[in-house]
Amino acid sequence: MASLDLDRIRTIVVTGGAGFVGSHIVDDLLQHCPNARVRVLDSFTYAADMSHLDAAFRTGRVALQEGDVGNLDLVTEVLKDADLVVHAAGESHVERAFSVPERFTLANALGTQVLVEAMGRRRVPLMIHISSAEVYGTGNGGLVGELAPLLPDNPHGASKAAAEMLIAGLRRSFGLDIRVLRPVNIVGTRQNTEKLLPRFLELATVGRPLPVHGDGMQTRAFVTMTDFCSALRTVVTGGAENATYNVAGDDLHDILSVARLVLDAVQDPVSGVSFTAGRPDNVGRPPLDTRALKALGWQAKSSLRRELPMLAAWYGARVPAGLRRQLHQVPDLAPQRVQAVTQAAGSGLFRSLERH
Numbered sequence: 001m002a003s004l005d006l007d008r009i010r011t012i013v014v015t016g017g018a019g020f021v022g023s024h025i026v027d028d029l030l031q032h033c034p035n036a037r038v039r040v041l042d043s044f045t046y047a048a049d050m051s052h053l054d055a056a057f058r059t060g061r062v063a064l065q066e067g068d069v070g071n072l073d074l075v076t077e078v079l080k081d082a083d084l085v086v087h088a089a090g091e092s093h094v095e096r097a098f099s100v101p102e103r104f105t106l107a108n109a110l111g112t113q114v115l116v117e118a119m120g121r122r123r124v125p126l127m128i129h130i131s132s133a134e135v136y137g138t139g140n141g142g143l144v145g146e147l148a149p150l151l152p153d154n155p156h157g158a159s160k161a162a163a164e165m166l167i168a169g170l171r172r173s174f175g176l177d178i179r180v181l182r183p184v185n186i187v188g189t190r191q192n193t194e195k196l197l198p199r200f201l202e203l204a205t206v207g208r209p210l211p212v213h214g215d216g217m218q219t220r221a222f223v224t225m226t227d228f229c230s231a232l233r234t235v236v237t238g239g240a241e242n243a244t245y246n247v248a249g250d251d252l253h254d255i256l257s258v259a260r261l262v263l264d265a266v267q268d269p270v271s272g273v274s275f276t277a278g279r280p281d282n283v284g285r286p287p288l289d290t291r292a293l294k295a296l297g298w299q300a301k302s303s304l305r306r307e308l309p310m311l312a313a314w315y316g317a318r319v320p321a322g323l324r325r326q327l328h329q330v331p332d333l334a335p336q337r338v339q340a341v342t343q344a345a346g347s348g349l350f351r352s353l354e355r356h
Contacts, residue, residue, distance in 0.1 A: 003237050004084060004126055009036045013082045015069050015115065016089030018042040020191045021130060021228075023052035025086055028229035030059055037061045041078050042089065043068045047192045069111040075118040084236065085127040087115055090163075093194050094134065094156045101155035108159035113166045120174030127178045128232055133221070133246065135161040135182060139286030146182070146244045146292060164244075171242060179239050181232060183247040184288060187304055188225030189314045196220075200259060201315040204266040209274035216256030216275070219284035223249045224302040234298040246288040249300040254284075258304070265308040266316065 012029055016022035017040030026038055038056070042048050044066055056062045067074045069089045079085065090108040112129065119127055134157030135150045152158040164180060171178045191198045200210045223231075231247045239245065253261070259273045 003239060006033045006233065006237060007035060009033045009083045011039065011082045011084075012036050013039045013041060013079055013085045015041045015085070015087050016048070018044060018048040018050060018052050018064075019088065020047065020052075020188070021092075021186060021225075022086075022088035023049075023056070023190060024188060024225045024229060025088055025232065026053065026056045026062065028233070029086070030056060030061060032233055036083075037063070039078055039082070040064045041067060041069060041075065045091075047092075047194075049190070052190050070106065070114045072114050072118060075115055076121050079118050079122040079124055082122065082124045083126070085115070085119060085124055086130070086232070087112065087127060088130045090130075091159070092132070092156065093192075094154050096156075096194065098155060101159075104155050104159040105162070108156075109162035109166060112163040113170065116167055116170045116174070116176065116178065119176055119178075120170070125177065126236065127176065128235060129163070129167060129178055129180045131164055131180050131182045131244075132157065132160045133182050133184045133248070133285065133288055135164065136286065136288075138284065142286070143289040144246070144286045145289040146246055177241045179235050179242065180244040181228075181235065181247050182244065182288070183228055183231075184221035184223055184249070184285070186225055186228050187222050187307060187311065189311065196255070196258065197262070197311065198315050200262040201266065201312055202319060204262050204271075205312075205316040205319050207271050209271045210259045210262065211276045212255055212259055212273045213276055216259065216273070217254050217284070219252050219254050219286075220258070221248045221252050221285060221287055222304040223247055223300060224304070224307050227300045227302055230301075231293055231298050234293065234296050238296045243292070245293045246290050247293060248288040248290050249303055251303050251305070252287050253304065261305060261308055262312070265312040267312075 012033065014022050014026050017026045019042065026040060029036065030038060038061060040053065040062060053062065053064070065078050069075060089111065091104045134154065135152050136144050136148055137151035137153040137157060140148060150161040152161045167178050167180070187197050193199050193202055203210055227249060228247055231245070235245055263272065
């Protein structure tokens with residue numbers, strides 16, 4: 001199947017469109033696809049927020065459907081006449097995945113399977129699936145390319161790898177074009193404070209020490225939200241059929257260096273870092289080979305270091321100045337391990353699977 005011309009796209013579906021990544025994708029596609037209307041499908045779990053879509057709703061070109069991506073009948077209806085699907089729904093917090101791995105399997109793997117089946121029913125021309133560099137695990141010791149083996153080392157990465165395997169097993173049967181993006185850590189506004197960067201920024205804002213796991217030497221790569229959305233559009237317009245693309249910026253940081261950058265960016269922090277045991281096997285991540293994406297004309301234009309002053313101001317503004325002294329005294333402000341939650345048997349996902 002051919003790539004799409006952004007000016008000719010009429011209907012786009014974004015799953016998880018009220019979340020961190022999904023809402024930015026909605027905003028970006030509204031700007032660059034002037035003739036398109038966007039349908040957002042979101043189940044509004046804890047990480048989603050209706051306010052993320054405020055600007056999008058003001059365009060008059062967005063419709064919202066609340067529901068589970070695992071509900072086959074619902075998704076099939078939402079995909080009617082769609083030209084493009086961007087699949088950004090799912091669980092994404094690695095530490096949370098150790099507490100509730102079943103939620104990640106349901107949302108990331110089985111939810112993707114249901115979405116692909118609905119695409120087959122509707123004959124949607126193109127889907128962009130947002131996977132994760134976590135599928136590679138610790139890598140093979142050098143630059144990791146798209147043909148490297150998938151060796152996830154946590155439940156989140158495993159669920160994302162399972163989703164990719166399900167896509168590979170289904171798209172030929174349905175004759176679909178599903179292109180996969182494997183981004184490193186995406187940084188931007190609207191991110192839930194369970195994640196590393198917003199957690200560090202808000203803790204620094206109220207003068208609390210930044211919790212660093214182990215010795216802090218674990219490496220992480222980052223890509224800014226603007227660069228990620230640019231990569232997505234590049235793959236929509238010029239990517240190869242059913243191809244996979246790594247998405248990463250050019251810089252690599254260890255966690256302790258990220259903490260130092262945050263403390264430099266936040267005005268008047270009154271504390272430093274605290275070293276904690278952290279989760280088991282919290283290890284470094286390898287740099288990604290992005291030559292395939294760059295061959296399409298994409299290039300990262302920003303970096304974590306350049307983005308941090310803006311992010312510090314945005315996340316700092318979420319903590320009213322009058323409350324900062326009070327919050328400094330609150331014990332255990334940093335997010336702790338979540339309690340296990342169960343998926344009710346009467347959910348949309350299970351009802352969908354029972355009808356099969």
